[in-house]
Amino acid sequence: MTTREAFLRAKAEGRAALIPYLTAGFPSREGFLEAMREVLPYADLLEIGLPYSDPLGDGPVIQRASEVALKKGMSVQGVLELVREVRALTPKPLFLMTYLNPVLAWGPERFFSLFKQAGATGLILPDLPPDEDPALVRLAQEIGLETVFLLAPTSTEGRIETVVRYATGFIYAVSVTGVTGERERLPEEVRDLVRRIRAKTPLPVAVGFGVSGRETAAQAAVADGVVVGSALIRALEAGRPLAPLLEEVRQGLFQKEPA
Amino acid sequence: MLRLPDFPLPDARGRFGPYGGRYVPETLIPALEEVEAAYKEAKKDPAFLAELDHYLKTFAGRPTPLFHARRLSQYWGGAQVYLKREDLLHTGAHKINNTLGQALLAKRMGKRRVIAETGAGQHGVSVATVAALFGMECVVYMGEEDVRRQALNVFRMKLLGAEVRPVAAGSRTLKDATNEAIRDWLTHVRTTFYILGSVVGPHPYPMMVREFQSVIGEEVKAQSLELFGRYPDALIAAVGGGSNAIGLFAPFAYLPEGERPRLIGVEAAGEGLSTGRHAASIGAGKRGVLHGSYMYLLYDHDGQITPAHSVSAGLDYPGVGPEHSYYADQGIAEYAAVTDEEALEGFKLLARLEGIIPALESAHAIAHAAKVVPEMDKDQVVVINLSGRGDKDVTEAMRLLGGEL
Numbered sequence: 092m093t094t095r096e097a098f099l100r101a102k103a104e105g106r107a108a109l110i111p112y113l114t115a116g117f118p119s120r121e122g123f124l125e126a127m128r129e130v131l132p133y134a135d136l137l138e139i140g141l142p143y144s145d146p147l148g149d150g151p152v153i154q155r156a157s158e159v160a161l162k163k164g165m166s167v168q169g170v171l172e173l174v175r176e177v178r179a180l181t182p183k184p185l186f187l188m189t190y191l192n193p194v195l196a197w198g199p200e201r202f203f204s205l206f207k208q209a210g211a212t213g214l215i216l217p218d219l220p221p222d223e224d225p226a227l228v229r230l231a232q233e234i235g236l237e238t239v240f241l242l243a244p245t246s247t248e249g250r251i252e253t254v255v256r257y258a259t260g261f262i263y264a265v266s267v268t269g270v271t272g273e274r275e276r277l278p279e280e281v282r283d284l285v286r287r288i289r290a291k292t293p294l295p296v297a298v299g300f301g302v303s304g305r306e307t308a309a310q311a312a313v314a315d316g317v318v319v320g321s322a323l324i325r326a327l328e329a330g331r332p333l334a335p336l337l338e339e340v341r342q343g344l345f346q347k348e349p350a
Numbered sequence: 351m352l353r354l355p356d357f358p359l360p361d362a363r364g365r366f367g368p369y370g371g372r373y374v375p376e377t378l379i380p381a382l383e384e385v386e387a388a389y390k391e392a393k394k395d396p397a398f399l400a401e402l403d404h405y406l407k408t409f410a411g412r413p414t415p416l417f418h419a420r421r422l423s424q425y426w427g428g429a430q431v432y433l434k435r436e437d438l439l440h441t442g443a444h445k446i447n448n449t450l451g452q453a454l455l456a457k458r459m460g461k462r463r464v465i466a467e468t469g470a471g472q473h474g475v476s477v478a479t480v481a482a483l484f485g486m487e488c489v490v491y492m493g494e495e496d497v498r499r500q501a502l503n504v505f506r507m508k509l510l511g512a513e514v515r516p517v518a519a520g521s522r523t524l525k526d527a528t529n530e531a532i533r534d535w536l537t538h539v540r541t542t543f544y545i546l547g548s549v550v551g552p553h554p555y556p557m558m559v560r561e562f563q564s565v566i567g568e569e570v571k572a573q574s575l576e577l578f579g580r581y582p583d584a585l586i587a588a589v590g591g592g593s594n595a596i597g598l599f600a601p602f603a604y605l606p607e608g609e610r611p612r613l614i615g616v617e618a619a620g621e622g623l624s625t626g627r628h629a630a631s632i633g634a635g636k637r638g639v640l641h642g643s644y645m646y647l648l649y650d651h652d653g654q655i656t657p658a659h660s661v662s663a664g665l666d667y668p669g670v671g672p673e674h675s676y677y678a679d680q681g682i683a684e685y686a687a688v689t690d691e692e693a694l695e696g697f698k699l700l701a702r703l704e705g706i707i708p709a710l711e712s713a714h715a716i717a718h719a720a721k722v723v724p725e726m727d728k729d730q731v732v733v734i735n736l737s738g739r740g741d742k743d744v745t746e747a748m749r750l751l752g753g754e755l
Contacts, residue, residue: 144520144654145640147529148375148536154519167652191373191639196653218373218639223363243377245539250379268377269537 094184094212094237094260097135098295098315106344107312108135110297111337112188112320114156115139115173116165118327123160126327127177133337134183138215138318141170141189148190148217150272152321155328167193167202171209178210186239186260188215199227203234213237213260221257228257239263242288244280255292262288262296264314272321273303277310285314304336308343317344352403354393354561355568358604359676364553367679369672372552374532374642381539386554388459393561402454409483410439410446412565416573416733421703429583429726431719433706433736434570436594443709443738444566444594445476449545451562453480456543463487463542467531469496469524470663471503472738473547478512480545488512491530495522496663503742521657524667528641548591549671552642556672563597570733571601578731584612584722587735588714589685590629590665592674594737600673603682613683615674616718618660620690629658630687631670632678640668645675661690661750662710664738690750692717697740697747698755709738710747 101108111130116123130137142157142165149157170187177185187206194202194216206214213236221228221240231238237260242251245268255262266281267274281298288296298311299318311317319340326336364370372382392398406412415438419431436444456464464486468474474490481488490507494516497504507514520526528551535544549556549563567585574581585602587595592615599613620628628634631646638647640655648656648668658668677683688696696716701707708716715734723732740747 145525145529147532147641150533151519158520161654190653192647192649192655193653195638196636196649196651217375218642220372220374220376220379223371223373241376243375245377245380247380250376254376265375265377268539270533 092182092184094136097184098261101135102315107314108297108316109133109341109344110136110138110316110318111323112138112140112318114142114153114160114324115170116142116160116163117156117324118159119163120165120169120173122327123173124176126333128180129333130323130337131181133341136184136186136316137177138186138188138320139170139174139177141167141187141193143190143193146190148270150270150321152324153271156324167197171205174206174209174211184212185210186213186215187211188217191216191219199230203231203236207235211236213239215239215263217241220254222253225257232259241265242284244268244278244284248287251288251291255288255294258292258294260294261316262292262294263318264288264296264298266298266300266311269300271300273325274301274307275303277301277307281310282313302340305339305343308340309346312344312346352399352406354399355564355601357600359673360553360557364557366673366676369644369675370553370556371644372642373639373644374552375536377536377539378552381535382552382554389455389554389558392455392458398454398458402451405450406447406565410450412439413569414438416570416577419704422700425703426720426723428724428728429730429732430728431723432582432731432733434566434598434733435736436566437706437708437712437736437739441476441479442741443472443476444563444597445473445547446479447565447597448547448559448562448593449476449480452543452545452558453484453486456486456545457484459543461541461543463538464545465489465491465531465534465542466545466547467524467528468492468547469527469666470742471496471500471507472664472742474514475503475506475510477545478507478510481512482510489534490514491517491527491534493521493523493527494518496524496527500663523657525655532641548593549596549673550591550641550643550645550669556643559593560596560600560673563593564600566594566597566735567599567601570598574731581609582611582733583726583730584614584732586614586616586715586719586722586732588665588711588737589615589617589670589674590667590711591669592671594735596671596673598735599677599683603677613677614718614722615683615685616714617685617687618662618665618714619687620659622689623687627659628687629660629665629667631668632674632685633687643672645672646670646678661693662714664709664711665714686718688714688717694747694750696720706736707740707744708736709740710743712737
């Protein structure tokens, strides 16, 4: 299933696409796979985070999850194997969220090729503004990976134009100035940001950061997709089932107000 | 009149060759563009320069002397050794050159809240100091482990009116405090100015911090011409992130090869490069990205950053600024590393021979000079950057040296 098809299918059902995020290896290798099986029925696309020692775009919840995963021995090799196993479970588009240094450590060509072979659809690179390294972005695309970049409420028109030029797959719109983590409400400017991005690209736009339940999901559903991460991780931390949260978020996705 | 010099690098994209850049979440890119534009404008504004000059002279205590260390020179029996006395500055180290500059820039940009990262607390104290001076709200991030080890500096910062926020993530030291400061900036980017303490981080920080610190090298240039009628033969400075070394080196680094003094950066070899417990990013690291910049770094086979180690908290950082990374590749400067033990010897030596207790950071430069200076001729001149004073390290040194004195 292509990324485009996944977004279109959700749209045909009158809702935004749901993109759950899970940190690979959290709460453990097996726990991650279990959580993945739990989110799969609700997911239109998937985001898997490669745990990193210095995740400067992430709030405390995902920081903790990354630390736990690394302490339990999760590695790039381990994430590759998990991606392969998830790919065996589902044809849905699967994006690897990774900070740049692990890519550089493995060598970009090797890293990209291995994740492509393992079944990844694309990459989300939170600390790579694409114009910092256009050759790296081209390489990932030539290897067959989609390249997703972030845009933020602070992004100027100029930045939006630059970033969409390099983006494939979808655009990740950050709902708030800040790091990942649940919020009670999203700022009104998220609607404005989605509109500003849509004016410059035909790619689907997904909103992430801060989605914690039905109300925030409804606010984010002005976009084509909604990412939910920290709320899932926190439920896993607390040993709660994920289905009720996903059900709640899903209901919010139908309530989208016109953008 | 103070001048903030222009240098051939970085290029328009903030690159020193391949190093540097802006590897940060997109949220910060407009803020970095804003800081860069404001800095470039300020640098050309006589009013800004006059104000900075005023505070450097009347508040920080510039210019600092270039002191002839006669007994040390005699002891080593080689070149004449001169010490650039940054240790005499207010707050006890070169850090104030940069914090005054950035705080004035923050003021100019209308930002009333400043944040900073700190390791041992020297940069934090320096930021808290300028925030008090200019009446700004100040939050300093410090690893929990460092908060415990450096209780006195935590108290100093509080005394100066700053809020100190302990960071419990990761290794609970400087790199994690830096992550947390960046997260704060991501969240409060519209109202807050981030005063970064070294020549690291995303563009324009490595450039801007270098230029505020280059007052060190500019003064050495003028003082050398006056004292010797020429430039020194060698310059030696300790390198963690690299701000005191860049401050000394940069005004000489872009001279034609024949006119350029030998530039020697000294990294922390900790317990030895082979033990893995060190902070020698150039000596034993690889190229990578941390805190927004492409540079030499310490990390494992998966790219996970490995904690640095040094007896000197100021050198305890797992990366080295992009300009140093470039100097190392180009052979503009040479980089060596000395162990904790050697640094402690340098610490004792300077105290006994010259009556100056150096910071443990600067003691690394002394320790390496002990290897270089004896090989040089008596009519040659070596300048060592005495980047800070050792008061802050006396307790730690007492613990480590015990009864050996």
